[in-house]
Amino acid sequence: MFFLPSLLISLAFIRATTAATAADWRSRSIYQLITDRYALPAGADPTACKTQDQTWCGGTWNTIRENLDYIQNAGFTAIWISPVNQNYQGPRTAYGDPYHGYWIQxxxxxxxxFGTSDDLKNLSAEVHRRNMYLMVDVVVNNVMSTSINPDYSQYMFKNKSQYHTYCPVVWGDRQSExxxxxxxxxxxxxxxxxxxxQVQAQYGDWIKNLVQEYSIDGLRIDAAKHVNSNFWGPFCSSAGVFCMGEVFGDDISLAAQYTAPGTLDSILNYPIYDALVEAFQIPGPTNTSGLALVHDAMKNGLSDVTVLGNFLENQDLPRWHNLSVDPQSLYNAMVFNFMSDGIPIVYYGQEQLFSGGTDPLNREPLWPSGYQNTTAYQIITTLNKFRNYMIRSxxxxxxxxxxxxxTSPAGISLLKGNVVSVMTTIGSPPQNISMGVYTPFARGTALTDILSCTQLVIGSNQTVAVDYALGGHPSVLIPSQLMNGSGLCGYSANVSTNAQGKNVNHNGASAITPQYSSAFIAFFALLFGLVSLSL
Known part of the structure; x- marks a missing residue:
């Protein structure tokens, strides 16, 4: 018989080598961070990092590992870290140093x-111990140079023939791009x-080894639209894990091309991002009808919108609070991303209302914020907790x-399953208006707003009215009878009844349980005398 420690080691190994698919990632929420800017080692000077200096500030894989509570306590079930591979090593450039990780050498x-191989393995192990997933950013399209005639021997691909001949990009020309x-x-x-x-084969071997060596669960792929789309199917097959690519821009037909069978599993949802800015930015056009059109066009044009990456900020865009002066606009847009189809992604510092502009000002160090429990952090925590509950129950x-x-000039509302989300464009000032929303619920049904813990009741025409006398807050509404087990608004976090009338155990904070083979589970149970098998 195996000793228990040996068995637990085997169990950890099976978890670490189990490929995470699109179906697995669909249920996750992701906290994106830049390794150099998330957390400092103990004793480091917290005032030394100047964002505009574009240089190293001291964050490492170890400091991420040591500060995962901040992420997990907000309900996130995955982290996305910046590229882990060797970057440019040489004199400082006119654009600073490669602290961000995207200048691959x-x-x-x-x-x-960022640390040693063991440091990255330890981070991966700790993420998995918390039943979270690890997503790593990878750069495949290009390397970095300070000349259009580089020394190719410094790169993984060492032959000039393995690169395209130099030419500047002509935007709008797909072959040039x-x-x-x-x-x-x-x-x-x-x-x-x-x-x-040969490049395809070498890249396939490289990504397979990287994923297996560091037990990576998913990839975010930089500049994916600058690579021929048929490259991605074999590449992601070699990786054996979920692939989410960056296809910058709001061209839905191009998005569909890169999510077709045999390409990427998913892309970042840039079309919805652009529409969210148009709808919720203050001051702005409050174009909720445009948001509705893009929402429906994405659903009709792509094969699976439930695995798209929904975001409001990232390292390439101005912070939301730089675009919009009113924090309520952020809260309403966040609700759309969490409560519509797709995987919600929050870029570090969004929860602290960072307001940096374009690169490099959108890559601020997080530690000056003191990791405060802000209103934005609290709303994200509630949205994550509720979304995780809906997935479980x-x-x-x-x-x-x-x-x-x-839709109306004042806002937009969504229905997903039994959840009605009402988002407004009016901002923080109180308004003597209300938004009436038609629902599928019967007259007299009591609804709970999980963000304010207030109750509303469905009227005679199956509508619910959300009042804005206290300002333009978002609302996420669910029949109150379904709240037991959510752990929100005073309801129990332990047991509830799902739609099929079966009891669901909600002990523990994790939304997802690792999937092991039924044979292994049976073996594990038999070993400890928990079940008997008839042979």
């Missing part, structure tokens, strides 16, 4: 600024020839397509 090596070099002549980004069979909820049920 030798992808076969790790970035020593895929084959020419990003960057500029100051910091050019030599473009890999991903149409070449109603297994079909994630796959229930969200529907726009009303």
């Amino acid at each position: 030798d992808a076969s090596q790790l970035n020593s600024h 895929m084959n020419c070099w990003l960057g500029d002549t100051v910091v050019p980004l030599p473009d890999l020839n991903t149409q070449d069979a 109603s297994p079909d909820w994630l796959m229930s397509p969200s529907e726009v049920i009303s």
